[in-house]
Amino acid sequence: MANKKTADLKVNLGKLKLKNPVMTASGTFGYGDEYSEFIDINKLGAVVVKGLSLKPKEGNPPPRIAETPAGMLNAIGLQNIGIDSFIKKKLPFLRQFKTPVIVNFFGDSIAEYVKTAKKLNAIKGIHALEMNISCPNKQAGWSIFGTDPKVTFKVVSEVRKMTDLTLIVKLSPNVTDIALMARVAEDAGADAVSLINTLTGMAIDIKTKRPKLANITGGLSGPAVKPVAVRMVWECYKSLSIPVIGMGGIISAADAIEFILAGASAVAVGTGNFINPEATVNIIKGIKSFMLSEGIKSIKDLRGSVKC
Template sequence: MNLSVNIGGLELENPVITASGTFGYGVEYAEFLDLNLIGAITVKGLSLRPAKGNPPGRVWETPCGMLNAIGLQNIGIDAFIKDKLPELRKYDTKIIANFFGDTIAEYAGAAGALSAADGVAALEMNISCPNKQAGWIAFGTDPALTEKVVTAARRATKLPLIVKLSPNVTSIADMARAAVNGGADALSVINTITGMAIDIETRRPRLSNCVGGLSGPAIRPIAVRMVFQAAKAVTVPIIGMGGIMTGGDAIEFILAGASAVAVGTANFVNPAASVEILKGIKDYMIRNHIDDINTLVGGIIC
């Protein structure tokens, strides 16, 4: 049984990845599962300088999901390279560094700094951040801005470059094409969907930021649809994500066009979810006499 996949030049032993922001810096989960068993670890989003994030409350459980407004709290790229990466290098699992910025220059600087670090196998760009130089319009909601910022990061790195797309757009296909035109080697589809919850007794929002990102099984049908549409629009590999809880969920994304999957909110429910999802993928392949995971990609009949 062949489970290996190639994600824009990144060779993985299997298609299961942990999603950024849900798995810490990876080392925090080492006591709950064997990190060598998963295809890759995507660390929480990193910026050139440390970020405190938003004040509490920052997380709120919703039906079949959760809202979060962490605010991309992180220790900064320098501290990550110094304090976290040496521990991660002890494992065979590939390390994907997720990064973000407020300006195009910050994106390029972050990509360059992470590319010089020993142990980083690929980069994932979070383009859902607002652009300080363009009236705080999110990079990932404007095709022209997307192409421009991806082009800048592409010039700063030779590592495989994965662009994480925002679902808060009119056309995911247009955003996928813009990212690929800018030089993306692969796409992550999708990031969280903007949502809100209100305490009706106090009449105040549940999150200090008022709005946050909705994740979990509630968004899975939307994510599957967007993976399907992105896969029709571009030829680069896609990492599907959005509410994957079981091996069957993962297969659904793969049939829609994803070459790999990322496990996010499930990690909060079950720290070993990624390993159990991988087993579910294997069981499906055995049950259906499939000897190569890649033959399933885009295999939907419609």
């Protein structure tokens, strides 16, 4: 048909090719199985799984979550089944889809990051790695991976040597200069950066005078953090030559488009999955209809096109 309108949603992250820019944010989508009841996983740009470590982790004591205005605090503490269980019990399920699987992982030392990356690199059905250097709920001292530029450079460059998969570094917003941290990740060999992880926050029960989380502080996510996230994506986009994956409070196509205008090559939906398990596919549909109605042929034409 001569008048057929098309919208090209394809994007690349390093070597990784995505059919559309919408991914799931680590820790909000489990290992995909629970959500396959609600959405067709084949429609997603990529699935990012719950953060994994070499050995299973128990996580933090409850209560682990508290709702706040337009957001939520969590202090799960990176509870996970460990890499071996993931490969054996969860990856076969994800392999049946035509959607790339991005494995989010972390370590408690540089050596552990390296060992984990090496192990994951050899597994069939894993298309990219996302290094979590930015969880706000780990023990004191751990935060240096994502907040001390020297340590960030070291851990990212060591992991880089271990893998030829697309390497994404997930950045912490709990820093003074996020663009600096993003440049450090790029210099250390990252193929992309993803941001933001949650913002450290706290909520108090005024009657008991106790923090609402057993961990005292937790990570704030949801629409409440979106303007902060958009600003940080924009700062990183201006400062980098590698792709930026934007996230933080995306619950609608309009939110996703805002991130893309700020410079995101791809976006991830996190807390939005909790509000509506169909959020990701609704956002993909919404981006497409926005592009068609605005006459935008390729999503690449939208990227970073905010007029400042």
